Amino acid sequence: MPEPVTQSVSLPPDAAHAVRQSLGLGAQSALRIAFVAGPGDAVGTFDHWQKGAHDPRTPVIAYSSMFYSVADALAADVLMLVEQDRQPAAPDPRFRFIHTPRRRGRRGIGYRLDERAFTACVLRHLRDFRPDVIIVGTDAPNALIAGLPATRRVILTAHNTFWPMGRRPVSLKARLRLRAKSWALRRVDAVVNTSGECAAQVAALSGPSGTRSFTEIPQVLPDWYPETLTPAPTAERLLYLGRIEANKGVFDLLGAFDAIAADRPTLTLDIAGTGTADAPLRAAIAASPHAARITFHGQLQARDVHDRLDAADLLICPTRTDFAEGLALVVVEAAVHGVPALLSSIVPAKALLPGACVTFPADDSAALTAALRGIVDTPAEYGALCAALATKRHQFRERSGSWGSMLYRALVA
Template identity: 35%
Template sequence: MATTIFKAIPDNRAEARREADGGAGAQAGGRTGAQAGATRTLPAGLDGVVERLGRGRRILFAPGPGDVEGTWRRWRAGEDDPGIAALAYSAQVYELAARLGASLEVRTEAPPTADAPRDATDPVAFAHLPARAGSGAGHHLRQIRHAFELAREARRTGAELVICQRFLGHFWPLAAARLGGTRLVISLHNGFWPAHRGPNRLERAIGALNGLALRLAGARVICVSEAVREQALRIGLRAEAVDVHIPQYAEPWRDAWTPRLPDRPLRRLVYAGRIEADKGVFDLLGAFAGLARAHPELRLEFLGAGSKLEALREAARAAGLEGRADFAGHLPGDALRARLADADLLVCPTGPGFSEGLAKTPIEAALLGVPALLSDGVPCAALLAGATETFRAGDAADLEARIAALIAAPARLAAMNAAAERLRERFFDRRLGLGARLALAADAAFEGRRTSPARSLATEPPVRAAAG
């Protein structure tokens, strides 16, 4: 796997401490008193980038699904979004816009909240521009139309910069915005095809068109994982235009890790996520059924909701697993974290047909000290080397065998737990987070230059980010 390339940001820890104390650095950063309670995601050392980008930019932001307006209201009130374990991607965009003194037009997939209080001086405005669902050829036509709609919105609003976090599939029509002088930064949170295989003929054709258009438009692309970065390079984007970010977490997560004794047995398996067939939940239930008779102490808990929840419950009943396989449904953040912390092993069985961009739940498990078993279609394994093991996606027999091996060797779980402690610093290094990478990408897009110098994650020293 290629080494992740990270552009350098100065390590100015003294300035970070001044900002945390509310000194001159905080005022220069453009944060109001209300916003100062939320966790800072932009590191010290970006002043030169902010100065080059200038004040008063007009930005069009197209986020993915989720309550980004709710995140905005919490961020404005000085709070992190409690419904999201990691620091919200949209909150990092809001902080960057505030640092730049920019006006931000947000085009949401969910309708804006009608009764949300509005401030006439508010630099952030929300409007509904949903992606259109479909299947077959109609799906592709709707994606193309939606990308053109975003390009028209950029022209209509006079946006100087588009930040697109929405996975369009067909990104090439968005390049039309460049004809009006708009710069493009694409934040890819999904792969173009499943990580464990190469592209099919249609995916290659769409990828080639995306790569050509985005390259000609001078777009910068920030990927959620190394696997997605490799796909971005494969469709023809230049290496200097493609970056990777790492999810960031608030300071309380830093102290969440707990050690695991070498002889502690594996008794509790947990799945946390959407209950859908392509997420591999039926493979996991089948593997558990194969282990249940020989291991009466073993329990499995599904944390999450989805369209296949009732079908999965029925399958568990049919397999005689009532009382052994539990279904908690959707849980709020604190409750989910508590259930995850009690697990002996997180299982992330994403199937071979699902294009996973990263998967953050195994990261959160690692921060808690919980080992994880992942299918080979889950890209976050590259960030968690030693803290996870993998099995073949879609192969319930291989999954069963891997769980059985871990039951027989509890010391392996303790070793994975110890590896997780060694890896955690990168999830608190704000230079590697989305906000910092967006700032650098926008700077490069406006300057029309290559990004340099480059450093690998292995050689770039970590920063203990100041809490807000």
């Protein structure tokens, strides 16, 4: 039997009463929650949720899907401020969706004007709704967070880090930018974090404010969780899965593969994803002396992502220091399939999988090559990674650690 979508969160039977009590509301009072959603398709996820189904487009359970389940259990009235200009297929009076357009991609004065227009639009709708709780993400403009109307609780959902792990910027411009973010975060009462690194950075910026902090463990869809694993004896089928950008390290990986492939004729590399560097990557693959063993799949659907993971022996996530990685969910997806990972030192997902991944210093191509060679040439090391992974992947199906369950804890904190 498929898992009911509402079981992606773990709530006590008296959740509705407990949240109202925590917020200072009467037991029979209306509860109004506003969610400033990000760029994801929250409307499409709602269509799936209404049918009692998880959104199959995402390999992990969508945050918005978990939010709908929490709001439903709390008998809340919801305002969803979304970037999609459309409405659910079957409207529900408990969930109101309003389009708040956010133009992206411009720079300079154009960027500032776009962010100002988005902020004004969101704040206007929030003032009209008069919510008891506002949920907002770290990608919201500082002026939006700082200018949130009076409410009983502001909850920040921290999906991204503000700087690469272990490398807080020290330039004057960066310090001024972080000071503005720090000022805005004083408006926050509680935080739900995607990773321990997100939690640490939010705490570093918000200071001794008494903000309650909760960290989720990403949860995978039941259909994507193999019940049994059969690890390969050696790591021969390498996989990169993510955005195709230079700062994600995909070109560093290609160089490392070329450096060791000549003496290892059975070694292959699959690359999946899309981005602004698609064309340069195709050219680099074509120029490789081992191009016949490198496959660029482009963008994959969720089912195809898991087919690739099923076929892989080792995932490589070589993110460079000019990209602030919030967690790297692909490491979780790979772990569920029993696929260990080779990670750069700024990928926070390693904290979830001690002993089940190998790290190398970010931006160090020689270190990446050496680490990759060590795993490929040492079956015992690779086997130890697989064995450690088999004992840790269960956490990604323990719904008490889900984002929705942590959201509930933030509501009653």
